[in-house]
Structure formats: C-alpha cells, structure tokens
Amino acid sequence: MLQILDTRSTPAIHGSPAVTAPPRARAGLMSLATAVPAHRLPQQDVAAAMHHVFADIFARSETMAGIFAATGIRQRYTARPLDWYLEPQGWPERSAVYTEVGGDLFVEVADRALEAAGCTAGEVDAVVFVSSSGIATPSLDAVVHHRMGFRPDIERVPVFGLGCAGGVTGLAVAARIAEAQPGATVLMVTVELSSLAFRLDRPDKTSLISSALFGDGAAAIVLRAGEQGIAVIEGAGEHLWPDTLGIMGWSIDPVGFGVILVPDVPTFARANLRPAVAGILARMGLSTADIGRFVCHPGGAKVITAIEHSFELEQGALDHERGVLADYGNMSAPTVLFILDRVLHEGLPDRATLVSMGPGFTASCVSLARAW
Known part of the structure; x- marks a missing residue:
C-alpha cells in the first residue's frame, strides 16, 4: 500500500491537540x-x-x-x-x-x-x-x-x-x-x-x-x-491555455501520424509563457527571480529567442538549448533532459526550473534545487 506523507497539520479531534505530519521526503x-x-x-x-x-x-x-x-x-x-x-x-x-x-x-x-x-x-x-x-x-x-x-x-x-x-x-x-x-x-x-x-x-x-x-x-x-543525489525535486506544475488544441499535435490516418504545428509558436511563447510559468512557480512559493537557470525545451531557434524575450534573459543566455538543438535537433520529450545533462556538467545553480511546452497547448515545469 502506498503511504503518502502530507505536511499539513491534522485537525484536532474532540479537544485533542493538533498533530503535525512529518515533512515530506522529497525526490x-x-x-x-x-x-x-x-x-x-x-x-x-x-x-x-x-x-x-x-x-x-x-x-x-x-x-x-x-x-x-x-x-x-x-x-x-x-x-x-x-x-x-x-x-x-x-x-x-x-x-x-x-x-x-x-x-x-x-x-x-x-x-x-x-x-x-x-x-x-x-x-x-x-x-x-x-x-x-x-x-x-x-x-x-x-x-x-x-x-x-x-x-x-x-x-x-x-x-x-x-x-x-x-x-x-x-x-x-x-x-x-x-x-x-x-x-x-x-x-x-x-x-x-x-x-x-x-x-x-x-x-x-x-x-x-x-x-x-x-x-x-x-x-x-x-x-x-529521501536521498539528495544530484538535485532535489522541489515542485512541479502545468498550465493549459484554453482553446489552443490546434497549436501542436498529431493527426492520425491510415499511413501514420501527421504533424500539426502552427507557425506562430514563437509569438505565442513570447507573449504567454512567462505569466504561465510565474503562476506555476507561485504555487510552489517561488518567483521567476528565485530561478538561477531556466532549462527550456528549445522547439526551434526562433522559439529559443522568444523564450529569452519572454523571461527577459540576455540574448544567448539559453546557450545549452542552442547547443543541443544544433547537435541533435528537436527530439521532442527527451530534448530538455539533454539540456539538463549539459547544465549539470557545467554546474547546477542553487535552483533551476525545467520548462517545456507541448500539445494541449500546455506548459510544464519542474523546479530543481542543487544538492548540498
């Protein structure tokens, strides 16, 4: 049976003192x-x-x-x-x-x-x-x-x-x-x-x-x-934008999958990504100012530039994103983990946040804290 630990206090019952559950063991x-x-x-x-x-x-x-x-x-x-x-x-x-x-x-x-x-x-x-x-x-x-x-x-x-x-x-x-x-x-x-x-x-x-x-x-x-390893998973979250099903996905027919991809993903990312990520981070008790490095799925060269503009990063800040895209192309889901691998070898900052966008249209985030 799975045991799920909760950091919230247990309400008092019939005058008994509240009992605080042990802190959650982070992954x-x-x-x-x-x-x-x-x-x-x-x-x-x-x-x-x-x-x-x-x-x-x-x-x-x-x-x-x-x-x-x-x-x-x-x-x-x-x-x-x-x-x-x-x-x-x-x-x-x-x-x-x-x-x-x-x-x-x-x-x-x-x-x-x-x-x-x-x-x-x-x-x-x-x-x-x-x-x-x-x-x-x-x-x-x-x-x-x-x-x-x-x-x-x-x-x-x-x-x-x-x-x-x-x-x-x-x-x-x-x-x-x-x-x-x-x-x-x-x-x-x-x-x-x-x-x-x-x-x-x-x-x-x-x-x-x-x-x-x-x-x-x-x-x-x-x-x-319960073990720190390389880094600790601090939190995660998603944001799905309404009425955006047609931005990205597959069409399916007797031959196979067909790509659905609208050309204005960079424009959408520039305008909408930061507010969505800020909302996810806020639910973790964090802000974008707390993040030492955003680790972003690159999508394509124009998407990388759009993300830099959205998060008000210096041009070229997402260097490993450009490097992985150059060496491997867009591999879909694994790509951001290839980038994280390079960031880890370079040296993880105190806190890094992984960001990817995918069908839905959805932004997904995971916040990592460096293990000490």
Whole structure:
C-alpha cells in the first residue's frame, strides 16, 4: 500500500491537540543518462533530399529557401538511414521500427542511468515510460521487461500524448511516485522517434518544417525519495491555455501520424509563457527571480529567442538549448533532459526550473534545487 506523507497539520479531534505530519521526503535525482540511435544525418544532406521531395513548395515560396539553415541544426540522429524515409512507409513499417529501435534505446539509456545511480534493474520499484511518437500495446516498458531484468511486481506507468512537454511532466510524475514511497527506486524513461512521422504523401509546409527540425533520442532518470543525489525535486506544475488544441499535435490516418504545428509558436511563447510559468512557480512559493537557470525545451531557434524575450534573459543566455538543438535537433520529450545533462556538467545553480511546452497547448515545469 502506498503511504503518502502530507505536511499539513491534522485537525484536532474532540479537544485533542493538533498533530503535525512529518515533512515530506522529497525526490532526489540520482542520475541522468541520454542516448541516440545509430544513424547520423548532417543537416545539409537532409536539406538536399527535401529540396527534391518538396520541389514545388520551394519553387512557390521564397521564404522556404533558407529554412534548413535557419533552424540552427547541424545534424540529427534517426532510427533509420535517410533513404528509408524517402520510400513509402505505412503504419506496419513505422510501428515495427518504433518497437525495435525504441526498445533498443530504452534498454541502452535505462542501463546507463541505473549504472550511474549504482543500482540494478531488479531494484527498480516503478518505471514511468513517456513517449508520443509511436503506439505499442503492451508499451515498450513491458516489451523490454525481460531484457532489462525488471521484477514481476514492478509498477508500470506508461504515459502517451504529452509531446515535447513529456520529459518534464514525466519527471514530475516519477517524482510524485517516489515521494509516495520513500526509499523506493523510480526509473523514468522517455523515448521519441519523431522522424517516423515524416510523410512523403503530405507535401505541405508543415511536413517540410518538421523534416527540418525533428530528430530521435532517449533519456532516463533515476529518482529516490529521501536521498539528495544530484538535485532535489522541489515542485512541479502545468498550465493549459484554453482553446489552443490546434497549436501542436498529431493527426492520425491510415499511413501514420501527421504533424500539426502552427507557425506562430514563437509569438505565442513570447507573449504567454512567462505569466504561465510565474503562476506555476507561485504555487510552489517561488518567483521567476528565485530561478538561477531556466532549462527550456528549445522547439526551434526562433522559439529559443522568444523564450529569452519572454523571461527577459540576455540574448544567448539559453546557450545549452542552442547547443543541443544544433547537435541533435528537436527530439521532442527527451530534448530538455539533454539540456539538463549539459547544465549539470557545467554546474547546477542553487535552483533551476525545467520548462517545456507541448500539445494541449500546455506548459510544464519542474523546479530543481542543487544538492548540498
């Protein structure tokens, strides 16, 4: 049975004195690992191929001519080599790759995180698996159960549909599970193969933009309540803007997922992100002035600039966001954890806040305090 500790006072009953519950054991971040698939795609190679695939769009629109250079991406990693994406693929082919490559990435990144935390898969009490770029039932955490060496009684929490916000929200979910079971080891894994959504049959600007942005990757985190580790999870929260369902997501048809992505996400982020994040932080008893480093999902180069403007940061402050985007592209959910990995290696400030936006349209935040 789960024991949930509450820091609120218990009301007095029949004149008895109030009883104060013991303080909540916060989740400690014990390790973080990242991984990418084997196929490296230089951006200039993708650009050359897409100029052929989307020749009509380039011919009609001068603004699209420099789109690949404007992303700030030098290379990406994908589940299959470039030629695979230039052949017709349907649901069966995409799903087979998702299960095969996604499963391999799950095992690789989870093993790295567990080794770094000094524990084994047999010691994991709960696994939170986050992914929005493929569908597998059973989910990949069950598919790799035997390969990983998980116990039969492991608690499995697969999470779908969060998109780019998944890495942050998944961490928040895993932290709550860890806090509810002090001493338990919780593993959070996110795997995204967003390249599988590339569609030859949809020669439109949205498909072209997604072909310039998205790559594949995975990240894993080990949490344990009551131990500080690298950092402590202070709190988390979300903000969903009404009437914004059409900003980002998937359309689904017999061929596969299709990208839904409106072009004015940077404008939306500049105007709306800071008030939403300030509200989330206020519910934690914090303000934006308390945050030493915002760790933000980059989306794209224009989104990074918009976030800097929204939070009134110096231009170039989100340096690791630009670096990860250049080296890996937008990997959806794992991307912000790749950035956090670089921030941790550089040296975490006293307090950092992870921020991602995803389908909903939603902002998701997790606040980290440096372990002393």
